[in-house]
Amino acid sequence: MKINVALALVLLPIAALAQTTPPAAAAPWHFVVAGDSRNCGDVVMPAIAQSAKNNDAKFYWHLGDWRAIYTFDEDMQQASAMAKQTLRVQDYLLGAFQDAIDNQLRPFDKLGIPVYAGIGNHETIWPMTRGAFVKAFYAYLDSPSIRAQRLKDDRYDTNVRTYFHVVNSGVDFITLDNGSCEMFDNEQMNWLTALLDRDAADATIRTVVVGAHAALPDSRSCGHSMGNYAQQRETGRAVYRRLLAMRDTYKKQVYVLASHSHFVMENVYDTAFWQANGGVLPGWIVGTSGAVRYRLPNGIDEGPNTKTDVYGYLLGTVAADGSISFAFQELKSSDVPAEVKAKYSEAFVNDFCFAGNRDTRKQQSSCPPMSQCSAGE
Numbered sequence: 001m002k003i004n005v006a007l008a009l010v011l012l013p014i015a016a017l018a019q020t021t022p023p024a025a026a027a028p029w030h031f032v033v034a035g036d037s038r039n040c041g042d043v044v045m046p047a048i049a050q051s052a053k054n055n056d057a058k059f060y061w062h063l064g065d066w067r068a069i070y071t072f073d074e075d076m077q078q079a080s081a082m083a084k085q086t087l088r089v090q091d092y093l094l095g096a097f098q099d100a101i102d103n104q105l106r107p108f109d110k111l112g113i114p115v116y117a118g119i120g121n122h123e124t125i126w127p128m129t130r131g132a133f134v135k136a137f138y139a140y141l142d143s144p145s146i147r148a149q150r151l152k153d154d155r156y157d158t159n160v161r162t163y164f165h166v167v168n169s170g171v172d173f174i175t176l177d178n179g180s181c182e183m184f185d186n187e188q189m190n191w192l193t194a195l196l197d198r199d200a201a202d203a204t205i206r207t208v209v210v211g212a213h214a215a216l217p218d219s220r221s222c223g224h225s226m227g228n229y230a231q232q233r234e235t236g237r238a239v240y241r242r243l244l245a246m247r248d249t250y251k252k253q254v255y256v257l258a259s260h261s262h263f264v265m266e267n268v269y270d271t272a273f274w275q276a277n278g279g280v281l282p283g284w285i286v287g288t289s290g291a292v293r294y295r296l297p298n299g300i301d302e303g304p305n306t307k308t309d310v311y312g313y314l315l316g317t318v319a320a321d322g323s324i325s326f327a328f329q330e331l332k333s334s335d336v337p338a339e340v341k342a343k344y345s346e347a348f349v350n351d352f353c354f355a356g357n358r359d360t361r362k363q364q365s366s367c368p369p370m371s372q373c374s375a376g377e
Contacts, residue, residue, distance in 0.1 A: 034288055037291065038065055039357055040357055042099065043348075048060070048313050059114040060313075066100035069122050082343065082345060117137050121214070171208075176188065196246060218237070218269070221300075221365060222368070267306075268285055288310055293358045295359070297365035
């Protein structure tokens with residue numbers, strides 16, 4: 001009896017400790033995101049893949065504009081020249097999407113990094129269409145994680161779309177399609193509304209991250225965004241307000257990502273318009289995966305996460321509570337794999353892609369007058 005009492009006295013503090021010690025917090029994890037890989041994307045994207053692997057990224061998220069389409073991509077021209085061939089228009093158009101898959105996505109595949117592939121406006125420039133994009137990128141748009149999520153939402157939904165979502169550890173990553181001036185259309189808005197309704201009611205969803213090619217309207221880069229067309233402005237503002245409700249009413253953590261402008265910029269929605277119309281959501285632009293580099297909009301100062309004439313990606317770090325911190329990871333020509341330099345030449349990589357590939361025209365931060373919407377814009 002005395003032994004049992006003594007044993008109980010020994011075990012009691014241990015039992016109490018077990019009841020009061022909280023479970024260990026989940027370790028932070030990472031993902032990477034960028035967009036706009038035309039022009040020099042075949043050079044830059046393999047470097048992003050290797051850097052993503054080095055940072056133990058769970059996936060790579062691309063926000064659209066894979067190839068130029070309206071003109072030749074310089075990396076494709078250079079590859080043809082190195083092979084002593086001439087790139088013809090018909091061969092370029094027939095092979096542009098496959099080129100992006102072979103030279104930009106295969107490096108991620110080889111490293112075992114899943115890719116979420118978004119659509120940009122250049123994928124809808126004639127003669128390209130959404131249907132052609134879906135056909136070419138089908139394996140990525142219907143990847144196991146995307147398909148499983150789609151069927152979990154609706155077991156009868158077999159449609160592969162240019163917009164989709166995947167839930168990972170309580171974070172809903174939503175890819176939207178604003179790759180042409182009539183988007184968001186009613187079908188996509190209805191899909192997004194139903195999705196956010198479910199997220200709002202789901203206590204296991206702590207965070208919502210929305211990624212689309214163009215920034216939502218009224219940003220600090222409004223001159224090149226969803227602020228250019230009436231349909232985009234109306235639906236883009238509606239999406240932004242719904243995301244505000246997700247944060248303010250339903251207490252979800254919300255982040256908004258875009259590319260389209262070929263620089264990196266943080267605090268994208270910290271503008272007078274959104275300060276006066278509901279509030280500022282955390283937002284970034286990261287169009288830095290190979291496209292010709294734009295100037296920063298007028299009135300925008302450079303900073304650690306706001307700069308141009310750079311290539312790289314945003315590294316997202318997801319904490320145990322679902323909050324996400326973002327930091328821009330710049331890549332240099334020395335980060336380009338040796339086999340890529342051999343394919344395109346050191347001179348092309350260093351002199352054209354990294355020292356050149358710049359557009360010196362001024363960019364506007366203010367919203368432009370409305371443009372008429374026509375096919376392929």
